[in-house]
Amino acid sequence: MILESFNLFWFFGLTVIMLFVIGLYYVLVTYNLIRVLIGLEIIVKAVTLLLVVAGYMTKHVALVQSLVITLIVIEAVLITVAIGVVLGLHGKNDSLDARRIRNLKG
């Protein structure tokens, strides 16, 4: 791998790591369920960027684009169903705070 492309990967890789850390931190410290989903979105964005950069560097752009399309479809479905669950929980508990959801507690 030539030095120039490695520097490029390093720059993008640093951004990917930062995005991942931001998303993970948000998921870990917040109790609001919508904010948890937003954190999850940021993590998925980090993964998307990593895939695209890897495809660009290895010159497998077409393959990576198909993978990214699949990832985006799964992400959209996941968020839709998760929002449905969050709205259902809000209807039952009148709150989006994860600490107040005790219905599943054995």
Added chain:
Amino acid sequence: MTLLDIFLLVLLVCSALATVLIRSLLRSGIALAFTSAVLSMIIFRLNSPVAAVFELSVCTGLISVLFISTISLTEPRTRDEKLQHTKERLRKFWYLPFILVVGGIILSQINKTISFPLPAPETETDVRLVLWNLRSLDLLGQIIVLLVGVFGVVILFKEKKK
């Protein structure tokens, strides 16, 4: 790598950070949409226009609309809850910029001598042909996931019979 790429990457991290740090949930959702838009610009610059269009239309458009409509369906906090929440946020989030700056400095100092093995060169360069011929099982998976999502939403919002 041009100056524009570096600017877009910095903008991406800043907008993600703004998404996390903004107090208002609605503004946080809008900042997430902006993050997606910046990411789609970066993807476009990395020679992946189809993925960029998907990112722009689905993530910036559809998912942001979903988030904003969900936020409008839920009740806002009371004044006391807002005060309490602000104090908690300050306590929780002061670490984050610190972690990012220190982590970034440490990572940028690591010796860059790792070498990755390159895979075989790409045989097909058209994304449509790759998706329909090479990755046709992915399409089947996408259809199944979409159906699961549709049935999941139908079951979640099914009204009980009286």
